Amino acid sequence: MSNNNTGNTQNAKRKPVVLMPMGAQERKGHDYQVMTKKYMSPLVEISGCVPLLAPTCFGTEDLEQYLSMVDGVYLTGAGSNIDPALYGQENLTPDKSQDRDRDLFDLPLIRAALDMGLPLFGICRGMQELNVALGGDMHQKLYQTPGLNDHREDTTTPVAEQYADIHPVRLVPNTWLAELMQQDEIPVNSLHGQGIKTLGKGLQALAHAEDGLVEAVHLPELPQFTLGVQWHPEWLAAQNPHSVRLFQAFGEACRNRAEQRSR
Template identity: 75%
Template sequence: MSNCTTKSPLRKPVVLMPMGAQERAGHDYQVMTKKYMRPLVEHACCTPVLVPSCFGSDDIEQYLSMADGIYLTGAGSNIDPALYGQDNLTPEKTQDQDRDRFDLPLIHAALGLGLPLFVICRGMQELNVALGGDLHQKLYAIPDMLEHREDYGASVEQQYADVHKVKIVPGTWFAGLMQATEISVNSLHGQGIKTLGCGLEALAHAEDGLIEALHLPHYKQFSLGVQWHPEWQAAHNPYSIRMFSAFGDACRQRLAGSLQRQNKF
């Protein structure tokens, strides 16, 4: 159930959601899965604006001129490893270089403007790469690491079931938001953070030590990246609701500040 009737700004905050490439029956599509949009609408109480990433980055400033927040989602594609100085060790996996070329400059521009930023799975990895970090391309080939990938032979409900715990860094704002020291999460990724990018700081770790949540503590705006998928059936998960609500509140605060500045002129 949406709690958005309790929110009453002059308008809802606008949140940009870059889309990704998908090929279907010989046609190129730009897509965004409904499961990512639903909690943004129902729990963050924001208006999603879907942005094509296939036409280059020339119009980023124009897109940002209408934005109160940025939300980068997961996807089936991997980031081009050349962007973090590695050879491609997973040639069997699809890439989406158009999204790479759009999202990385979008991240830098959004941070410079002070826009709230919420990034999930691939989006969290993009944030890390944009800030100079790198990735493990094959977590499943590293000794003593958990199996973080989904079972492709299982049902969707089984794939998105909670499969491991993450320990939240004590004393952080994220621990306060979650009201917990440890939570159970789903896991659907073969890659993960290896070296943190400049300015990033871990907020949670998996049982094998992998970074599962992060933020930018030296930036004033809201920033949160998580490696799991809080969007999945978010209405039934209090931790997901808290994350999306906090992001929505940050976007409303950004909108209110923008409207206040406009009213001065």
């Protein structure tokens, strides 16, 4: 009897598990797979989930096994750009780092996760991956695109200034995101040189910057939580009520998925 009670208690306390693909980084001649703490912190502390970090450098052979173990997928930002060949363009930023292993892992991961009904949350590069995985393409140089603003951070300033709120985004009225944020416009940070040009199949915009750039997307035809944002809600998330709402909503979606799996 005591063993059964222990098992029931453990099941009751089980937190949702969320897959977080890592990225490549070279340090002193060694290849690393890395994940920044700032992305993990709100997933653990606000979403109430357990991160499962997946190396992206070994191909997709184990992709289905990874997805079978998790209740959601969380795609983070990174210093690298997506290989433009994957959306039919030449590389206009050859000086910028790329991470093709992550590209070739995350794009099929996204499609498989969506097919399985897993909640998915993408930030910055993660939102761009979602767009490319569904056939969309990118502005490679927003700062040289007529009619669009320079959305890059000033790298000469302290990190806290780089991640400070810099411009508003207007939420599409009468959407779940506008309802969640409880207002029509929210201030966000901005640390990206690229942005969505053409939306991928099924994606719809949830928010726009002042220049019209898409800042948030979702897949309204799918029943599960899907969200990509171009800004960085993970930065000091606990101090930002809008970030808290986002990570709480993702965590709740992952809990619902975990409960469905346990039935």
